[in-house]
Amino acid sequence: MEFEAVIGLEVHVQLKTKSKIFCSCSTEFGAPPNTHTCPVCLGMPGVLPVLNKKAVEYAMKMALATNCRINRTNVFARKHYFYPDLPKGYQISQYELPLAENGWIDVEVDGKKRRIRINRIHMEDDAGKLIHDESRPVSYVDLNRTGTPLIEIVSEPDIRTPEEASSYLKKIRQIVRYLKISDGNMEEGSLRCDANISLRPKGQEGFGTKAELKNMNSFKHVQKALEYEIRRQSALLLDGKEIVQETRLFDVAKGVTHSMRGKEEAHDYRYFPDPDLVPIRVHDDWLKDVKASLPELPDEKRERFVKDYGIPVYDAGVLTESIDLASYFESCVELYPKAKKVSNWIMVELLRLLKQENQDISSCKVTPKAMSELLTLIDDGVISNKIGKKILEEIFHKGGSPKEIVEREGLSQVSDVSELSAIVEKVVRDNPKEVKKYRAGKKKVMGFFVGQVMRETRGKANPKLVNELLLKLLEGS
Numbered sequence: 001m002e003f004e005a006v007i008g009l010e011v012h013v014q015l016k017t018k019s020k021i022f023c024s025c026s027t028e029f030g031a032p033p034n035t036h037t038c039p040v041c042l043g044m045p046g047v048l049p050v051l052n053k054k055a056v057e058y059a060m061k062m063a064l065a066t067n068c069r070i071n072r073t074n075v076f077a078r079k080h081y082f083y084p085d086l087p088k089g090y091q092i093s094q095y096e097l098p099l100a101e102n103g104w105i106d107v108e109v110d111g112k113k114r115r116i117r118i119n120r121i122h123m124e125d126d127a128g129k130l131i132h133d134e135s136r137p138v139s140y141v142d143l144n145r146t147g148t149p150l151i152e153i154v155s156e157p158d159i160r161t162p163e164e165a166s167s168y169l170k171k172i173r174q175i176v177r178y179l180k181i182s183d184g185n186m187e188e189g190s191l192r193c194d195a196n197i198s199l200r201p202k203g204q205e206g207f208g209t210k211a212e213l214k215n216m217n218s219f220k221h222v223q224k225a226l227e228y229e230i231r232r233q234s235a236l237l238l239d240g241k242e243i244v245q246e247t248r249l250f251d252v253a254k255g256v257t258h259s260m261r262g263k264e265e266a267h268d269y270r271y272f273p274d275p276d277l278v279p280i281r282v283h284d285d286w287l288k289d290v291k292a293s294l295p296e297l298p299d300e301k302r303e304r305f306v307k308d309y310g311i312p313v314y315d316a317g318v319l320t321e322s323i324d325l326a327s328y329f330e331s332c333v334e335l336y337p338k339a340k341k342v343s344n345w346i347m348v349e350l351l352r353l354l355k356q357e358n359q360d361i362s363s364c365k366v367t368p369k370a371m372s373e374l375l376t377l378i379d380d381g382v383i384s385n386k387i388g389k390k391i392l393e394e395i396f397h398k399g400g401s402p403k404e405i406v407e408r409e410g411l412s413q414v415s416d417v418s419e420l421s422a423i424v425e426k427v428v429r430d431n432p433k434e435v436k437k438y439r440a441g442k443k444k445v446m447g448f449f450v451g452q453v454m455r456e457t458r459g460k461a462n463p464k465l466v467n468e469l470l471l472k473l474l475e476g477s
């Protein structure tokens with residue numbers, strides 16, 4: 001029997017507002033434990049939460065960017081559970097009336113486009129962090145993170161493969177980064193994912209019983225955990241056994257999932273509307289302003305790049321991977337309009353250097369002006385491609401202008417016929433044996449001569465001219 005996986009993701013995104021969602025404490029990461037706290041986020045009795053408007057706007061941006069309908073009235077609810085990292089004894093979340101519903105995101109796997117529907121996006125506050133001392137039987141709690149704004153994006157069970165799940169997650173990361181509402185970093189926990197997965201016989205419409213997978217903090221782990229789970233569940237089903245509904249943890253070291261808690265131990269959260277917070281009303285003007293603040297999103301930008309610049313879809317995809325890279329490309333093309341050439345140099349040379357140095361385009365020392373200058377110098381025959389790459393590397397590390405470097409280091413190509421002729425003649429004169437070989441039909445020796453001329457000119461000879469001059473001399477007499 002062949003099975004098909006049914007997968008739905010619940011994704012948490014930490015919003016990078018300056019202050020927390022219900023108090024003015026800083027959300028800055030890495031401060032000494034419990035220094036970014038106040039009576040509100042510590043859950044002291046008698047305090048009142050005050051909603052951070054920026055957090056709502058960030059959440060609205062994500063909702064609009066993922067084609068959701070915004071609920072013009074939405075309500076915060078208390079979700080009760082007991083845990084030492086949750087001082088209030090409840091999380092402030094949204095339940096019956098979330099911020100937004102019914103959206104979608106398009107993903108592409110192996111050239112196949114699929115639309116993944118979004119069930120809802122709601123806002124909530126984050127919990128603190130427990131730190132377990134390995135050497136002693138104690139745990140510490142750090143409440144700096146408590147009250148950091150989160151959104152939870154709940155997908156419909158529309159995902160069918162681990163690759164699609166990973167691609168959907170990456171799309172979410174790309175969008176939150178475009179919107180500049182989150183770092184979207186899985187390893188650091190600003191993007192977190194729980195995956196629900198069940199199997200069904202191919203062709204069947206109804207869903208099977210699902211397991212919920214937690215504790216995956218990289219795209220790879222999500223994919224690995226889902227792959228393992230497909231193997232585990234299909235083995236059980238083929239054995240005629242039943243899948244039990246449960247929450248499972250991914251064991252990174254072993255690459256397997258194991259049961260954390262069953263349905264019986266599932267929480268009863270006793271949700272009810274938070275009496276301390278009035279409903280949020282999203283009026284027309286506010287919605288209009290937030291809509292107007294949205295940037296061009298990845299899908300539209302990619303299509304426009306193909307249309308406006310005539311570059312291949314693949315290039316457009318790479319160049320629009322981040323909004324900063326996309327604007328870098330556009331700034332270059334504004335100064336130097338041969339878009340495909342710019343694209344090649346960015347994709348092959350610049351991205352290689354950025355990756356190698358683990359650096360971001362936003363802090364890149366090669367300005368669009370320098371890039372356009374460099375490509376113009378190559379076009380004009382002042383320098384060769386090869387020297388161009390060397391200069392790019394130098395600017396990448398030290399900054400500066402290609403023109404100045406060419407002048408300062410005397411790198412311009414020797415295109416002067418009489419100067420080059422003299423060198424070519426000398427090389428031919430000094431290597432009679434090789435000349436003999438060439439004239440006996442070993443045309444490959446040409447490479448040797450070109451190499452010699454390049455050595456004499458420290459790589460600066462115009463290669464086309466060298467070839468012409470050599471041919472004339474070697475074939476001529």
Ligand code: ADP
Binds near residue numbers: 154156157197198209
């Ligand atoms: P629960 O009541 O257990 O929280 P929900 O219906 O709220 O379940 O769905 C939670 C997540 O699980 C959603 O992302 C949804 O798409 C996904 N999901 C629901 N049912 C299934 C299923 N049978 N198989 C896989 N995923 C599912």
Ligand code: ZN
Binds near residue numbers: 038
């Ligand atoms: Zn606080």
Ligand code: MG
């Ligand atoms: Mg649910």
